[in-house]
Amino acid sequence: xxxxxxxxxLDFVEGVAGYDVVDExxxxxxxxxxxxxxxxxNYPFTELAAMIGAxxxxxxxxxxxxxxxxxxxxxxxxSALYPAFFEGPQDTFSFLESVESIxxxxxxxxxxxxxxxxxKAERVGEAGMRLEYRSxxxxxxxxxxLIEGCAEHFGERLDVSHQPAEGGLSILVTRVQASAA
Amino acid sequence: xxAEFSPTPSCGEPVGQASEEPPSLTEAQRASADAAxxxxxxxxxxxxxxxxxxxxxxxxxxxxxxxxxANQRLATLNADLETVVAERTEALRDAxxxxxxxxxxxxxxxMHDPLTGLPNRRYLRAAFEKMTGAARAEGxxxxxxxxxxxxxxxxxxxxxxxxxxxxxxxxxxxxxxSAAGRAFVSRVGGDEFVLLMLFDGDLAEVxxxxxxxxxxxxxxxxxxASQLRVCGSFGVAHARGDAINAGALLANAxxxxxxxxxxxxxxxAHYSGALEQAIRDRKALGDEIDDAxxxxxxxxxxxLRVDARTHEVRSVEALARWRHxxxxxxxxxxxxxxAEDHRVxxxxxxxxxERALGDLAAWRAFGxxxxxxxxxxxxxxxxxxxxxxxxxxxxxxxxxxSFELLETIFLEQAAEADFQRLQALRDLGVALELDDFGSxxxxxxxxxxxxxxxxxxxxxxxxxxxxxxxxxxxVRAIVEIAAALQVRVVAEGVETGEQAALCAALGCDELQxxxxxxxxxxxALAARARDIQREPAAALGLEGAA
Numbered sequence: 001x002x003x004x005x006x007x008x009x010l011d012f013v014e015g016v017a018g019y020d021v022v023d024e025x026x027x028x029x030x031x032x033x034x035x036x037x038x039x040x041x042n043y044p045f046t047e048l049a050a051m052i053g054a055x056x057x058x059x060x061x062x063x064x065x066x067x068x069x070x071x072x073x074x075x076x077x078x079s080a081l082y083p084a085f086f087e088g089p090q091d092t093f094s095f096l097e098s099v100e101s102i103x104x105x106x107x108x109x110x111x112x113x114x115x116x117x118x119x120k121a122e123r124v125g126e127a128g129m130r131l132e133y134r135s136x137x138x139x140x141x142x143x144x145x146l147i148e149g150c151a152e153h154f155g156e157r158l159d160v161s162h163q164p165a166e167g168g169l170s171i172l173v174t175r176v177q178a179s180a181a
Numbered sequence: 182x183x184a185e186f187s188p189t190p191s192c193g194e195p196v197g198q199a200s201e202e203p204p205s206l207t208e209a210q211r212a213s214a215d216a217a218x219x220x221x222x223x224x225x226x227x228x229x230x231x232x233x234x235x236x237x238x239x240x241x242x243x244x245x246x247x248x249x250x251a252n253q254r255l256a257t258l259n260a261d262l263e264t265v266v267a268e269r270t271e272a273l274r275d276a277x278x279x280x281x282x283x284x285x286x287x288x289x290x291x292m293h294d295p296l297t298g299l300p301n302r303r304y305l306r307a308a309f310e311k312m313t314g315a316a317r318a319e320g321x322x323x324x325x326x327x328x329x330x331x332x333x334x335x336x337x338x339x340x341x342x343x344x345x346x347x348x349x350x351x352x353x354x355x356x357x358x359s360a361a362g363r364a365f366v367s368r369v370g371g372d373e374f375v376l377l378m379l380f381d382g383d384l385a386e387v388x389x390x391x392x393x394x395x396x397x398x399x400x401x402x403x404x405x406a407s408q409l410r411v412c413g414s415f416g417v418a419h420a421r422g423d424a425i426n427a428g429a430l431l432a433n434a435x436x437x438x439x440x441x442x443x444x445x446x447x448x449x450a451h452y453s454g455a456l457e458q459a460i461r462d463r464k465a466l467g468d469e470i471d472d473a474x475x476x477x478x479x480x481x482x483x484x485l486r487v488d489a490r491t492h493e494v495r496s497v498e499a500l501a502r503w504r505h506x507x508x509x510x511x512x513x514x515x516x517x518x519x520a521e522d523h524r525v526x527x528x529x530x531x532x533x534x535e536r537a538l539g540d541l542a543a544w545r546a547f548g549x550x551x552x553x554x555x556x557x558x559x560x561x562x563x564x565x566x567x568x569x570x571x572x573x574x575x576x577x578x579x580x581x582x583s584f585e586l587l588e589t590i591f592l593e594q595a596a597e598a599d600f601q602r603l604q605a606l607r608d609l610g611v612a613l614e615l616d617d618f619g620s621x622x623x624x625x626x627x628x629x630x631x632x633x634x635x636x637x638x639x640x641x642x643x644x645x646x647x648x649x650x651x652x653x654x655x656v657r658a659i660v661e662i663a664a665a666l667q668v669r670v671v672a673e674g675v676e677t678g679e680q681a682a683l684c685a686a687l688g689c690d691e692l693q694x695x696x697x698x699x700x701x702x703x704x705a706l707a708a709r710a711r712d713i714q715r716e717p718a719a720a721l722g723l724e725g726a727a
Contacts, residue, residue: 036233
């Protein structure tokens with residue numbers, strides 16, 4: 001898994017809980033890399049899973065909730081780190097459409113060994129979009145957090161519902177009118 | 182689901198601290214333990230960050246190596262590409278050079294005559310423009326000299342195209358050498374060349390230049406074992422300043438050439454207003470001749486030939502006359518040259534032959550004994566491909582027709598095919614006669630080539646008899662040669678009884694001339710023939726002389 005996901009995760013945890021929690025989490029998870037991550041490196045997903053598990057115990061918070069919150073944080077970091085991907089899309093739906101066709105294509109060019117998830121987007125009526133998320137990793141919550149971060153980025157309110165699907169999630173996103181808010 | 186993540190520790194106590202502390206520790210001890218704990222955390226953090234940095238450096242190094250290798254591969258690829266580009270550029274340069282050369286070749290071909298290598302008509306136009314500018318700038322006059330070869334067609338038709346090409350190459354060389362530095366030379370048609378020259382205004386300079394070329398062209402051209410002869414005529418036009426105009430100058434030179442051709446061979450004619458009129462007259466006359474041929478206004482007049490000793494009628498010569506609606510009966514001098522020019526002379530020959538045969542049949546039907554009739558045959562007629570078929574169709578009376586060959590030119594350059602044609606005529610029963618014998622420079626040779634039945638001694642030799650000493654000697658020599666070759670001899674142009682007597686004494690077989698009979702129309706001839714047949718000496722007034 002991309003090192004960036006790890007370094008951002010540690011930054012996220014440190015940001016919200018302090019380095020003491022980061023340190024304790026690493027000690028408990030005891031990852032093979034010793035908790036030393038670099039954004040351009042590549043690390044086993046199991047290390048992240050172990051750290052999330054340890055954090056969940058430490059903070060007494062369900063892991064999906066943690067992952068969801070991290071996803072939202074991560075989107076903000078993406079928009080800061082990779083502004084080029086945000087030059088075209090003007091709203092959440094168009095950005096989500098570009099994830100599979102543009103973002104992941106570029107990621108594979110830079111990291112030929114990368115295994116980004118699949119995110120098939122399909123518009124449903126005027127204000128809806130169905131997303132089929134498929135990944136080799138159980139990170140559906142991360143995906144949901146990223147979608148939420150995306151909506152926040154474009155200043156839109158979305159109603160997100162999902163149900164499990166083979167190898168991932170089937171997600172329905174609906175734009176919520178400002179007046180209804 | 183969207184609830185904000187709140188980092189509340191599960192135990193509600195500071196992370197990493199034991200949930201239960203020994204109550205025995207003092208504040209100072211606790212602070213010291215916290216500090217030690219904090220120091221350990223910092224140490225671990227430092228270790229992790231150092232490890233992360235080393236990892237990052239290793240990755241960086243790895244990326245650098247990969248980049249270096251990629252760069253090396255790119256450099257190799259670049260070098261390969263440069264080689265390919267260089268090769269293609271080289272190939273392209275070669276192709277471009279080839280294309281340039283081809284362009285230059287085709288431009289040259291477009292501007293030059295392929296046979297002689299001389300500039301062609303297109304080049305002439307370009308050169309004209311350039312020279313016009315030079316003439317105006319230098320205040321000079323410009324002359325266009327249009328050369329047409331005389332007798333070229335004859336060589337081409339009778340000896341062959343190879344000989345024709347040989348002549349053209351020779352003429353091209355003569356012109357180039359003569360004109361070097363003085364004039365522009367171009368070949369504008371089969372046997373036509375146009376020269377352009379600038380001159381100070383003295384037309385004599387241009388005339389002298391053209392005449393020197395005419396002289397050079399008249400020299401024999403070696404061709405294999407034999408020699409070819411051509412000559413050329415020039416039509417010259419000139420203009421000065423703003424009056425120089427390509428179309429007009431070239432057209433005027435062409436008109437002058439037309440007139441030059443009409444005046445004979447090897448002529449240099451200059452364009453002028455009078456010339457324009459002469460050309461119009463010739464053109465009009467040409468048209469009239471065409472009309473006359475269509476309306477069969479040409480008819481034979483006849484002159485009797487008699488035996489030199491017995492004065493019996495031996496033959497009649499058919500002479501072409503033109504019964505002109507306004508100008509009366511015209512002799513050959515009025516039309517032969519233009520008819521030759523218009524290449525219609527063979528049609529006149531044809532009309533005369535046909536009508537003469539009709540007259541002969543009529544005379545014989547009325548019991549008049551005319552043993553033989555002779556007609557003049559031009560080289561043009563002789564070279565007509567349908568001549569033999571035409572003669573066969575006419576069903577010539579046996580042993581009664583002679584062809585008088587006028588053109589010694591033809592005989593000088595005749596090829597084997599021509600002699601075969603003469604033989605074919607003999608096979609048809611046509612006797613051959615050589616006209617104007619003694620006037621051409623190769624007459625003796627023609628005796629063996631043509632093997633005529635009869636020769637007709639040129640009137641100038643006959644008329645010299647009695648006054649010019651050498652005439653008698655020459656007539657006697659001709660008679661002796663003819664006798665040796667078993668060729669009959671006719672004395673032409675016999676105008677007096679004395680000449681008739683001398684010719685008879687020198688051994689001529691037959692006499693022809695005003696002393697015997699003036700040219701007469703068919704209707705008048707019969708009467709004259711009967712007179713002579715009845716009482717030859719009296720009718721001819723030759724008693725005294727005989």
